[in-house]
Amino acid sequence: MSRASERAYNNIRSMILSGELQPGSQIREEALAELCGVSRTPVRDSLRRLEAEMFIRRNDSQRSFVADWSLDDLEDAFQLRAMLEAHAAKRAARRITREQLGQLRFHNAQLKQAIDIPNPDVPKFLDHNRQFHAIIVAAAASERLASMLGQVTEQPVVLRTARQYDLENLRRSHHDHDELLIAFDKRDGEWAAAVMTGHIRRAFHAYAQAHSTDTEIRKSNLAA
Amino acid sequence: MSRASERAYNNIRSMILSGELQPGSQIREEALAELCGVSRTPVRDSLRRLEAEMFIRRNDSQRSFVADWSLDDLEDAFQLRAMLEAHAAKRAARRITREQLGQLRFHNAQLKQAIDIPNPDVPKFLDHNRQFHAIIVAAAASERLASMLGQVTEQPVVLRTARQYDLENLRRSHHDHDELLIAFDKRDGEWAAAVMTGHIRRAFHAYAQAHSTDTEIRKSNLAA
């Protein structure tokens, strides 16, 4: 992707994810163009992409708005994600290479390290976690599946305020990864899929809890 | 969608589906613009959309080519479709309204009529079949799921020559629909999902057979 267009896309996307562009608010092409320092043309490209990714929705007269997902919508996304990632895990179990297994072990060791210390390094955990999952998707070797997963994986990040990361949850995540590694090693696709399903479902409930806390806080801020 | 943009999208899409634009061949924005009688701007929009829908792919230097799917790729698409439609059926079983059930019955009766006569009306069958599936997806009430299904449902249409429609197959399809209707009536999501999985898998094998016949014919045409 070319310079201006990529910049516009990344800028707008991160403005949505960070909450700088509030859910439900209208988006004007020219305003974004100025914010990104490019013309409307690349902005329009970006908006189309973001619309396909459901970060943005348009009303019937083509005006764009930042998507505003309810908790139900997000559960829906998580449900699809669980199904797709379980499918990926199943496929990966048949196809994963020794090298990829090694990489999985590496990232799993790293993310364990990130939380198994007095001062947990959550960003580091998240990064290696992301890479762990990416390797599984790559091993599944289905471009379509990868593209669909892309659509449901980053949506929940739209939580506006800083999330509460429950350490106990992260440790359980790491434990799931351990089990996935064994399932891959045994080439047991059914097992891998089952573990993955639980792994994502837990993520949803952790997210939902953080989300409701967040919502409470915002409500009381409004009241004050 | 506005006039020029919509025209460009529909034109290009149908040129791909009809084989007028050959799989693997390069696509130039200006050529398409002339063909569609619009400027490059709406053509570019369309190309982006079609790229997201995987009808078009781009190499690393941004040149566009008509996607050329192998049978393996198509099996992959069908596999995802089976999973997603089964999921849709399961959700639909819980949510479907009496009215929607009535509509399903109507379309199923129509498609039965289309093939239960001396001179089968295949296009009519396909149309009611499409609507039958659309109602189930609507009843599943998940925008994301619907959008994902859109991505895998129309891909196999890229068969270049006229398809052989095996009547026996269409009758079995109709039978599956009957069974789906009972499952929905009993609100048995698991049953509905199972029937749907088989329904789509059969569609794949019917398609694969037609595809290989098609490929053979093309080969011998080349040889001649």
Place this chain on the structure above:
DNA sequence: ATGCAGCTTATTGTATACAAATGGCATTCG
């Protein structure tokens, strides 16, 4: 007051000109 008509303004859609980047070809040098 309320609702509607017509105007005004805001916003998106399209065309086009120009800039940047890429690929192919020919030429040159090892």
Place this chain on the structure above:
DNA sequence: CGAATGCCATTTGTATACAATAAGCTGCAT
């Protein structure tokens, strides 16, 4: 003869001007 390099042609990317459309507002009529 083969590989690398520079130039030219082709193609895509970006900016901008203008057209079309939709929203909001004002004022008038009921």
